[in-house]
Amino acid sequence: MSNKSPARKIAKEATISIVGMGFGNAVRYIFTALLARWVGLEYLGIYSLANAVTRFAEVFGKAGMERGILRFVSMKKEPGKEDSIKKNIQSTLKMGSIFAFIVMAVQMLLSGWLVSTIFHGSSLLKTVIIVNAISLPFTVVTMIAAFATQGFKLLKYKVFVTNMLAPTVLLLTMITAYFLISSEMAIILPLLISAIVSFIVMLFFLKKLTGISLSQVFPADFNSEIIRFSYPLMFVTIIGTFMHWMDVTMLGYFTNTETVGLYYPAARTAGLLRAILLAFMSIFSPMLSELFAQEKRDEMSHLFKLVVRWILTLAVPFTIIFILFSKKVMLLFGGEYVQAANVLIVLTLATFIQSFIGAGGPALTMMGHPKVNLINSSIVVVINVILNILWIPKYGIIGAAWATLVSLSTLGIIRSIEVWYLLKLHPITWKLMKPVTSGCITYGLLFVIKPYLMPYHTLITLLISTVVTLLIYFGILWLLKLDSDDREVWSALLMITNFSKKK
Numbered sequence: 001m002s003n004k005s006p007a008r009k010i011a012k013e014a015t016i017s018i019v020g021m022g023f024g025n026a027v028r029y030i031f032t033a034l035l036a037r038w039v040g041l042e043y044l045g046i047y048s049l050a051n052a053v054t055r056f057a058e059v060f061g062k063a064g065m066e067r068g069i070l071r072f073v074s075m076k077k078e079p080g081k082e083d084s085i086k087k088n089i090q091s092t093l094k095m096g097s098i099f100a101f102i103v104m105a106v107q108m109l110l111s112g113w114l115v116s117t118i119f120h121g122s123s124l125l126k127t128v129i130i131v132n133a134i135s136l137p138f139t140v141v142t143m144i145a146a147f148a149t150q151g152f153k154l155l156k157y158k159v160f161v162t163n164m165l166a167p168t169v170l171l172l173t174m175i176t177a178y179f180l181i182s183s184e185m186a187i188i189l190p191l192l193i194s195a196i197v198s199f200i201v202m203l204f205f206l207k208k209l210t211g212i213s214l215s216q217v218f219p220a221d222f223n224s225e226i227i228r229f230s231y232p233l234m235f236v237t238i239i240g241t242f243m244h245w246m247d248v249t250m251l252g253y254f255t256n257t258e259t260v261g262l263y264y265p266a267a268r269t270a271g272l273l274r275a276i277l278l279a280f281m282s283i284f285s286p287m288l289s290e291l292f293a294q295e296k297r298d299e300m301s302h303l304f305k306l307v308v309r310w311i312l313t314l315a316v317p318f319t320i321i322f323i324l325f326s327k328k329v330m331l332l333f334g335g336e337y338v339q340a341a342n343v344l345i346v347l348t349l350a351t352f353i354q355s356f357i358g359a360g361g362p363a364l365t366m367m368g369h370p371k372v373n374l375i376n377s378s379i380v381v382v383i384n385v386i387l388n389i390l391w392i393p394k395y396g397i398i399g400a401a402w403a404t405l406v407s408l409s410t411l412g413i414i415r416s417i418e419v420w421y422l423l424k425l426h427p428i429t430w431k432l433m434k435p436v437t438s439g440c441i442t443y444g445l446l447f448v449i450k451p452y453l454m455p456y457h458t459l460i461t462l463l464i465s466t467v468v469t470l471l472i473y474f475g476i477l478w479l480l481k482l483d484s485d486d487r488e489v490w491s492a493l494l495m496i497t498n499f500s501k502k503k
Helices: 005-060 066-076 082-118 124-135 136-150 156-180 183-189 189-208 224-254 258-293 299-323 326-331 333-354 360-366 372-396 397-423 430-453 458-480 484-495 496-500
Strands: none
Touching: 005 082, 005 124, 005 136, 005 156, 005 189, 005 224, 066 082, 066 136, 066 224, 082 124, 082 136, 082 189, 082 224, 082 258, 082 372, 124 136, 124 183, 124 189, 136 156, 136 189, 156 183, 156 189, 156 360, 183 189, 183 430, 224 258, 224 397, 258 299, 258 333, 258 397, 299 326, 299 458, 326 333, 326 458, 333 397, 333 430, 360 397, 360 458, 397 496, 430 458
């Protein structure tokens, strides 16, 4: 495999993922903005807390098996191993279904205790938690099937279902329920309906790709090898999910649903940057696993540097916009949300750090060190819990944001050191200075012209600032000149017709 070959493959598949995730995040963002404006702080807080509980439960249902099947499929995708791959997928789907039903029952049983003891919430919060629990078996099977198709280094099925179909159904269900039924149903129904529709469509795609139908899943045997590999990943994902939703849940414990509703839009906005990391990780993980199995260390190093540079390149301009125009961004949700502008700035910095150095986690996992990731995440989540306990009662929502920033920064430093020491990989090259230089110049110029843009209407200010930021940033990058790898990714990102190219 030449150096250009992985660049072309990543450019093609990551573009599919970026387009899909961009669409999905835009739809979810509209969902959050409309929900914030229509139902208010309290109901948005209820939706956020119930969503956090369900995301925790989902991790136990998947038990890391979505990552396990991704690795097993990508490493065994060779002629003559089709039957073995099918059996692994069938077994994983069966195990995931069983775990999901168990977790669903547990979430239902604990709903009353969570509402009365932890969140001190209303009966509506209990109802949303229970209905969300019913979605778990559908969501878990959908995710395992999606990662199985990703193991074939094809992202289109996973991207369409999880990043395009699911959020679209979520939004349409919320709008329909709000106008035709009630505000309560607008936060009760969307997750369940979206999960059911995604489940049906994902199983159709899985059968199209592999021939596996739902009737073949239940007779399948348990695969202990996948379980042994996956369970450390489950704990890593549990801790990662805990980190992602820690601020929301602990704000719910120390404050109230209104405060959670104020915080959630800022967290959702900053989280848009994670889509860039996830888009590249979708194709980076199976490719790195394949190269590791083939012992191609030089190509692994090239791939790692390439992906980190592209993630940084795409994350910088949006980080600049979220930081400099944070008040205007929060105005999209309504005037009462402007007070969370500083929260958006801090969370944007946290997410930017996570995106830039986030490739280290999948690299450790795909190259045989899932337990190292577990230890890392365990240490950092303890730090995060302690900081939230200390800072939320004293500083409120900004304390939760700073706890996230410190925790993610610590995790990034630890992982970077381990990736260099254990895997002999690092992202540092002179090429990395191009997006850094361009970003610094762009930030300085935007800071100067910001006062002239702020008096306009929120949408006009954000539109102009986004266009100007992108023109300046990518214009400077063009002046600094792109190398051959960069030209390949730009050709894929800017000209979607490259999808037709063969690897």
